[in-house]
Amino acid sequence: MQPKYFSIMSVVQQIKKNTAKAIASLYHIELAEENILINATKPEFEGDYTIVLFAFVKQLKKNPEQLGNELGEYLIKENASLFTAYNVIKGFLNVTLSNSYWLNFLSTNYNNTNFGIKQNTNEKVMVEYSSPNTNKPLHLGHLRNNFLGWSIAEILKANGNEIVKTCVVNDRGIHICKSMVAWKLFGNNETPQTTHKKGDHLVGDYYVKFNDVYKKEVEEIIATGKTKEQAEKEAPIMLAAQQMLVDWETGKPDVIELWKQMNSWVYKGFDETYKKIGSNFDKIYYESKTYLLGKDLVKQGLEKNVFYKKEDNSVWIDLTKDGLDEKVVQRKDGTSVYITQDIGLAEQRQKEYNAKQSIYVVGDEQNYHFKVLKLICQKLDLPSADGIYHLSYGMVELPTGKMKSREGTVVDADDLITEMINIAKHKTEELGKVKDFAEDELAELYNTIGLGALKFFLLRVDPKKKMIFNPEESIDFHGFTGPFIQYTHARIKSILRKITDNKQQIENSTFSHLFPLEKKLIIELETFPAIITEAATEHDPSKLAIYTFTIAQTFNSFYSQHSISNAENEEKKQLRLQLAVLTAQVLKTGMNLLGINVPERM
RNA sequence: GGUCCGGUAGCUCAGUUGAAUAGAGCAACAGCCUUCUAAGCUGUGGGUCAUUGGUUUGAAUCCAAUCCGGAUCACCA
Numbered sequence: 001m002q003p004k005y006f007s008i009m010s011v012v013q014q015i016k017k018n019t020a021k022a023i024a025s026l027y028h029i030e031l032a033e034e035n036i037l038i039n040a041t042k043p044e045f046e047g048d049y050t051i052v053l054f055a056f057v058k059q060l061k062k063n064p065e066q067l068g069n070e071l072g073e074y075l076i077k078e079n080a081s082l083f084t085a086y087n088v089i090k091g092f093l094n095v096t097l098s099n100s101y102w103l104n105f106l107s108t109n110y111n112n113t114n115f116g117i118k119q120n121t122n123e124k125v126m127v128e129y130s131s132p133n134t135n136k137p138l139h140l141g142h143l144r145n146n147f148l149g150w151s152i153a154e155i156l157k158a159n160g161n162e163i164v165k166t167c168v169v170n171d172r173g174i175h176i177c178k179s180m181v182a183w184k185l186f187g188n189n190e191t192p193q194t195t196h197k198k199g200d201h202l203v204g205d206y207y208v209k210f211n212d213v214y215k216k217e218v219e220e221i222i223a224t225g226k227t228k229e230q231a232e233k234e235a236p237i238m239l240a241a242q243q244m245l246v247d248w249e250t251g252k253p254d255v256i257e258l259w260k261q262m263n264s265w266v267y268k269g270f271d272e273t274y275k276k277i278g279s280n281f282d283k284i285y286y287e288s289k290t291y292l293l294g295k296d297l298v299k300q301g302l303e304k305n306v307f308y309k310k311e312d313n314s315v316w317i318d319l320t321k322d323g324l325d326e327k328v329v330q331r332k333d334g335t336s337v338y339i340t341q342d343i344g345l346a347e348q349r350q351k352e353y354n355a356k357q358s359i360y361v362v363g364d365e366q367n368y369h370f371k372v373l374k375l376i377c378q379k380l381d382l383p384s385a386d387g388i389y390h391l392s393y394g395m396v397e398l399p400t401g402k403m404k405s406r407e408g409t410v411v412d413a414d415d416l417i418t419e420m421i422n423i424a425k426h427k428t429e430e431l432g433k434v435k436d437f438a439e440d441e442l443a444e445l446y447n448t449i450g451l452g453a454l455k456f457f458l459l460r461v462d463p464k465k466k467m468i469f470n471p472e473e474s475i476d477f478h479g480f481t482g483p484f485i486q487y488t489h490a491r492i493k494s495i496l497r498k499i500t501d502n503k504q505q506i507e508n509s510t511f512s513h514l515f516p517l518e519k520k521l522i523i524e525l526e527t528f529p530a531i532i533t534e535a536a537t538e539h540d541p542s543k544l545a546i547y548t549f550t551i552a553q554t555f556n557s558f559y560s561q562h563s564i565s566n567a568e569n570e571e572k573k574q575l576r577l578q579l580a581v582l583t584a585q586v587l588k589t590g591m592n593l594l595g596i597n598v599p600e601r602m
Numbered sequence: 603g604g605u606c607c608g609g610u611a612g613c614u615c616a617g618u619u620g621a622a623u624a625g626a627g628c629a630a631c632a633g634c635c636u637u638c639u640a641a642g643c644u645g646u647g648g649g650u651c652a653u654u655g656g657u658u659u660g661a662a663u664c665c666a667a668u669c670c671g672g673a674u675c676a677c678c679a
Contacts, residue, residue, distance in 0.1 A: 034619095042622065052621060054659075064659095091659085092622065133679085173679065287679090314677060323605070324675085331677040338679050367606065368674050394607085395673085433639065449641090461615060465608075466672075473613090477641055479627040480615085487641045495638045546616065549626085560634090560643045580638095602641075 010530050011049065011097065011523075012038045014082065019051055022074045027060050040523070046087055047094030048523060054091040064091035099514050102522045103575070110578040116528040116589055121160040126353060127153040129361035130279065134171045134266040135179045136204035136405045138273050138413035140469060141363070141396045144458045146279050148393055149361040150595045151459055151541040158593055159536040164353050167281040168345070171263055172288040177244040179203050180258055181237060182210035192265050198272065198414065199265025204405070211406045213237050276417055277451065278595060283352075285345065291336070293344025297380060298330050306379045317376060327372055342373050343380070350384035357387040359539070364392040364464070391539050394466030396458075411471060420475065421450035427477055434601055445599055449483050452596045456482030459594050460545040480549050482596055485587055488552035489598040491559070492584040499565050499577065517558040521579055524554055528586050532593070541594055548590035555583045 009017075016033040023031050037055060041047040051071070053064045060067060068088030075083045075095065085096040109115050129149020132138060138146075153163045170176075183190070183206040192199040214237050221231035232238070247255040274280065298315055301307035307315050307329060315330035329340050336344075349358065360370060370390035377385035395402065396411075403410040424446040428434060434445065457475045461467050477483040514522070528547070535543040564580060567573035588598050 037619095037621080039621085045622075050622090054621065057659085090622070170679070175679075312677095325604090328677050333677085335677085337677065363673095364607075365673060366679095369679095371606090392607095397672095427641070431639090431641070433641095465615090468614080470614090473628090476614095476628065479641095481627085481641085483641055484627095487639080491639050491642080498638060542616090546626090553626085556642055557644090559638080560640095563638065565638045602639085 011101075011526055012530070015049055015051065015095065018075055018079055018082070019071065022071050022078070023056070023060070026070060026074055027062075029056075029060065031056060041094050045089065045092075045094050046096070047085070048097045048519075049095055051093040051095065052091065053093055057091065064088070068093040099519075102514065102519060102526075105526055106522055106575070106578050106582065110582040110585075113585060115582070115585055116532050117158050118160040118529070118532075120162070123161050123357075124164065124353060124355040125156050125161045126164045126166055126349060126355040126358045127156070127361065128166045128168060128359065129153075130274075130281070131168045131170065131362070132270060133175060134169060134200075134203070134263050135176050135207045137198070137200040137269060139403060139405065140411040140413065140416060141403060143277070143413050143416070143454070144393060144396050144467075145361055145363070146274075146277060147455050147458050147595055148391065148463055148541065150279055151544075151593060152359065152361065152391060152539055154593045154595065155532065155535050155541060155544070158532050158589075164283060164355060165281045166283045166285065166349070168285045168287065168290075170287050172248065172259075172291060174241060174245050175207070176259070176263075177241045177248065178210040179207040180255075180262060181241045181244055182206040182213065183262065184258065185213075185237070185240075192268070198269040199262075199267075200269030200273075201412075201414070203262050203266050203269075208406065210237060210241070273413055273417075276414075277455075287341070290345050290348070291341045293348055294336055294340035294342070295330075295344070297343055297347065297382075298336070298340060301329070301380055304380070306376075317379070319372065319375060322375055324368075324372060324375070327376075329376070339369065339373060339376070342369075343376060343382075346373070346377055346384045346388065347382055350382070355387065357389055358384060359389045359391050361391045361393070364394055364466075366390070367392055389539070391463065393463040397466060397468050399468060399470050399472075411469065417451065417454065420454045421446050423474060423477070424450035424453065424483075427483075428602065437601075445602060448597045448599050449477075449486060449602065452482035452486050452591070452598075453477060454482075455594060455596050456485070456545060459541045460549075462542050463540060482591075483602075485548050485552045485591060486596075486598050487602060488555055489584055489587045489591075490600060490602040492555070492580050492587075493600045495564055495580060496577070496584070515562060517554070517561055518575070518579065521551075521554050521558050521583065524551055525579075525582055525586055528590070531590075535593070544590050544593055548587055548594075551583060551586055551590070555580075 013033075015038050016036045019036050020031050020033050023029055035055065037052040039050045039052060041050045053067055053071075057064050057067060062070075065088055068086075068091070072086030072088065072093055072095065076086065080098075082097060082101055083095050084098045087094050127149055129152075130142065130146050132142060149165070153165050157163050183203070186209055187206065190202065192202055195202060197205075214235055217235040217237055218228070218231040221234055222228060226234070244255055248259060298307060301317070302309065302315065307317050309315050310332075312332045313334070314328055314332040316326050316328055318326050320326065327339070328337060329343075330336055346358065349355070362370065367390065370388070370392070374385060374388040374390075377388060397403065398409070398411070400409070425442075428442075428446065428449065434442065437445065453475050458467075460480065475481070531543055531547045535541055558579070562572075562576060564573065564576040567576055591598050
């Protein structure tokens with residue numbers, strides 16, 4: 001049996017194909033299928049799908065009504081197994097598809113656990129996400145990044161791509177030295193063990209400490225009559241951090257020792273958080289090892305005249321013809337800048353993995369940077385260039401404005417996760433439906449629901465848009481939320497468990513009556529494979545979040561109106577069982593693609 | 603200042619390859635659990651789609667201008 005993977009043509013494609021064929025045969029005009037607009041028919045009209053005629057009215061020199069009628073007649077005559085009725089209103093041709101078509105779709109797919117998942121194409125895609133700094137713990141913004149990265153990787157996998165998940169850890173630089181200096185000055189040899197604090201939080205505290213001290217020092221210097229600019233340059237703690245960076249680069253043993261020590265605390269803390277949110281990577285790059293990459297490419301670029309050297313020995317690229325600016329790629333002292341290492345890393349990854357596409361999940365504040373990066377790689381003729389895709393997402397802000405870790409005004413990832421799990425616990429206890437669960441089962445359930453709520457909350461909006469998180473109004477568990485969908489899944493599973501004689505097979509597929517809500521659910525379920533494709537091509541998990549919500553909503557309406565176990569007759573019962581099984585399957589797959597688990601009971 | 607992104611119901615957001623009377627959720631109000639999980643369902647109210655002009659049979663969607671908000675334009679990362 002072949003339908004392991006979904007490969008049947010979608011309804012919409014079939015309608016397009018038939019419409020094109022009809023027009024070719026009736027009017028001898030060839031229309032490209034992609035130019036035919038098919039919409040779901042609005043509920044106030046009769047029909048399943050609507051062919052919008054306006055687009056080719058002019059070309060065919062027909063009035064819409066007449067064209068609609070001729071097309072409708074033709075479709076029904078030539079393909080009676082698919083089309084059973086039509087009506088024309090203004091320029092809209094509404095067609096009704098045969099119930100046997102829908103029933104056939106349902107019975108061939110309901111028990112396919114791979115429904116919606118495409119055949120593997122072996123096309124490799126790299127997804128870089130998370131990419132934390134080792135000077136502070138993860139916060140809400142990192143969570144959006146992680147969830148997006150994970151989800152887009154899963155979605156691409158479902159579309160047949162081979163995925164390499166990667167993370168670039170920013171473990172060196174002046175900001176890392178800041179926490180190191182502060183710890184050295186004020187830390188009294190504190191460790192995660194002595195303070196019982198997660199290592200990333202401990203280090204983060206010293207990053208904040210650095211900035212507090214720095215601010216105070218600057219104020220003191222200004223009070224002596226110097227300008228702000230001077231003060232910022234002269235503050236002793238800043239000078240100490242800069243010296244430490246120099247010492248790090250020259251490999252001074254005690255600095256390296258401290259650096260390794262503090263980073264190891266951070267990694268341990270990160271691992272804990274990653275484990276909680278279910279994130280992992282196939283390959284981790286450390287900037288301390290890659291920051292020197294790209295120097296050879298600078299040399300090559302000079303030879304190719306892509307770059308040019310100024311009198312002071314700095315190396316530049318002129319992007320003014322591309323509407324951008326001049327950009328430095330190597331400092332006058334010969335050291336490389338941020339973008340240089342990115343170019344180098346892009347090349348190295350290409351050598352190591354040879355991926356067709358490389359997706360960078362990075363905030364929209366770096367839109368310009370990635371535009372430049374791609375352009376430079378293209379001008380250097382690097383094989384990785386065209387595959388560079390910046391999956392840009394908006395910042396998560398608080399009602400009070402931007403989060404700033406320097407000022408300690410961030411929503412901490414660990415705290416938020418703990419809070420969400422606690423809320424899940426309280427709500428679950430209030431409802432009292434799982435009193436027979438063992439303790440570890442309960443813990444797992446709270447985890448699933450709490451994280452489900454959080455992930456769904458962050459993934460349900462278009463990644464491009466910035467979002468506002470209000471800590472006062474905690475994340476909801478009703479309506480357009482993760483728990484609502486998880487609940488619907490658990491509800492279905494509960495029904496299925498109770499029906500013992502579930503042979504789940506309609507013997508009589510010519511059974512032709514469908515209630516509106518039965519049909520609506522089937523029609524919506526049928527679009528699942530297309531939604532997965534759309535989410536992948538648009539790099540947008542929110543498409544799936546919205547879709548799974550719609551399915552859950554429709555199922556619940558259906559459920560409240562039609563009984564499954566006490567259906568009017570055996571055929572209806574079997575039909576509804578199939579519907580329930582496929583709905584649960586789609587909800588599960590859809591949520592998994594968002595990185596969210598669905599419980600069997602809740 | 604240049605470039606880019608955004609402005610849709612009280613709030614959070616869909617809808618933006620042009621298409622029927624602009625949709626959800628939350629909040630508010632009114633109903634529904636002797637029947638498969640009420641974290642649910644049904645209904646009501648709520649809109650100058652920032653503004654103005656243009657293109658079109660048709661504009662929230664495309665074009666122009668304006669207003670508001672944000673990002674970015676570092677030999678920072």
